[in-house]
Amino acid sequence: MGNKMVIADKNVELKIRAVGLKPTRQRIGLARLLFIGCARHVTADELFAEASESGVPVSLATVYNTLRQFVDVGLLREVLAGPERSYFDTDVSHHHHFFHVDENRLEDLPPGSISIDDLPNAPAGSKIERVDVVVRLTRK
Amino acid sequence: MGNKMVIADKNVELKIRAVGLKPTRQRIGLARLLFIGCARHVTADELFAEASESGVPVSLATVYNTLRQFVDVGLLREVLAGPERSYFDTDVSHHHHFFHVDENRLEDLPPGSISIDDLPNAPAGSKIERVDVVVRLTRK
DNA sequence: ATTTTAATTTAGAATGCTTCTAATCCATTG
DNA sequence: CAATGGATTAGAAGCATTCTAAATTAAAAT
Ligand SMILES: [Mn+2]
Ligand SMILES: [Mn+2]
Ligand SMILES: [Zn+2]
Ligand SMILES: [Zn+2]
Numbered sequence: 001m002g003n004k005m006v007i008a009d010k011n012v013e014l015k016i017r018a019v020g021l022k023p024t025r026q027r028i029g030l031a032r033l034l035f036i037g038c039a040r041h042v043t044a045d046e047l048f049a050e051a052s053e054s055g056v057p058v059s060l061a062t063v064y065n066t067l068r069q070f071v072d073v074g075l076l077r078e079v080l081a082g083p084e085r086s087y088f089d090t091d092v093s094h095h096h097h098f099f100h101v102d103e104n105r106l107e108d109l110p111p112g113s114i115s116i117d118d119l120p121n122a123p124a125g126s127k128i129e130r131v132d133v134v135v136r137l138t139r140k
Numbered sequence: 141m142g143n144k145m146v147i148a149d150k151n152v153e154l155k156i157r158a159v160g161l162k163p164t165r166q167r168i169g170l171a172r173l174l175f176i177g178c179a180r181h182v183t184a185d186e187l188f189a190e191a192s193e194s195g196v197p198v199s200l201a202t203v204y205n206t207l208r209q210f211v212d213v214g215l216l217r218e219v220l221a222g223p224e225r226s227y228f229d230t231d232v233s234h235h236h237h238f239f240h241v242d243e244n245r246l247e248d249l250p251p252g253s254i255s256i257d258d259l260p261n262a263p264a265g266s267k268i269e270r271v272d273v274v275v276r277l278t279r280k
Numbered sequence: 281a282t283t284t285t286a287a288t289t290t291a292g293a294a295t296g297c298t299t300c301t302a303a304t305c306c307a308t309t310g
Numbered sequence: 311c312a313a314t315g316g317a318t319t320a321g322a323a324g325c326a327t328t329c330t331a332a333a334t335t336a337a338a339a340t
Binding site: 100101129139 | 220221222223224225226238240241247249250252253254255256257258259260262263265266267268269270271272273274275276277278279280
């Protein structure tokens with residue numbers, strides 16, 4: 001029964017090595033929470049709470065360090081949904097989001113939603129890094 | 141020469157009264173900086189600095205209070221461009237933004253840019269409050 | 281005009297998220 | 311099994327923003 005999990009752990013470890021980071025106990029624990037299973041959107045605090053509950057020995061500082069590092073190497077994407085905290089998305093492919101403002105929760109737009117036409121040229125001296133679309137939702 | 145300014149002041153005062161707020165020295169001073177002249181995007185800190193330089197007697201707390209109140213009554217719009225600070229837009233009409241990430245500066249998209257097709261339905265129980273598009277720019 | 285009233289402003293403290301510091305720990309290499 | 315350099319950590323610091331409670335002020339009432 002622990003077999004599949006051990007394999008998943010090995011994959012996670014390889015994933016961390018592949019981007020040039022040491023597979024420490026903390027990084028493996030966090031990466032398991034992030035990358036095994038469906039794609040997800042987390043805040044630093046949520047991930048820290050999950051890690052604590054599931055017995056991954058890690059400090060909040062390391063959660064922040066690890067999230068930044070994972071973003072830097074392209075394992076995670078930071079989603080800008082509001083000024084109060086950062087969200088991290090395990091799906092790094094190009095896609096857009098609903099943001100439930102009453103619950104502080106991100107949700108992917110259904111595929112095929114939103115096609116942007118007439119994208120403007122970048123002002124002189126600048127180049128477009130990316131285009132973020134956030135559909136803000138409130139309770140009906 | 142002070143004539144036009146006095147008239148503009150009166151308009152600003154009327155604008156403040158019109159939304160049910162008392163036209164105090166601080167609100168009038170801030171509203172003059174915000175609403176006389178072209179549309180603009182400011183942070184609390186920028187507006188506070190401008191007020192101080194131009195002799196408007198106001199505390200940082202009041203700048204924050206006033207920006208929130210102006211948003212609440214529809215004189216300003218808050219633009220969510222990133223997790224580090226809030227931006228306030230004197231143009232409350234529906235439009236989208238460039239965000240110069242190296243300068244922390246907002247700029248309006250040229251009119252006619254971006255038309256969103258296939259906007260998704262809101263998930264059950266939610267309704268769409270608004271759609272924000274931010275085109276993030278870096279130095280070329 | 282003076283007094284009364286409630287709204288507004290304010291300095292400074294508090295908050296919440298995030299980053300930094302510098303001491304300790306540990307994965308890796310030889 | 312050392313040695314070593316990166317990683318982790320507790321706690322402090324940073325920064326934008328909000329809160330508190332006392333002082334001020336605009337507007338209403340006299
Ligand atoms: Mn903030
Ligand atoms: Mn923040
Ligand atoms: Zn997503
Ligand atoms: Zn704008």
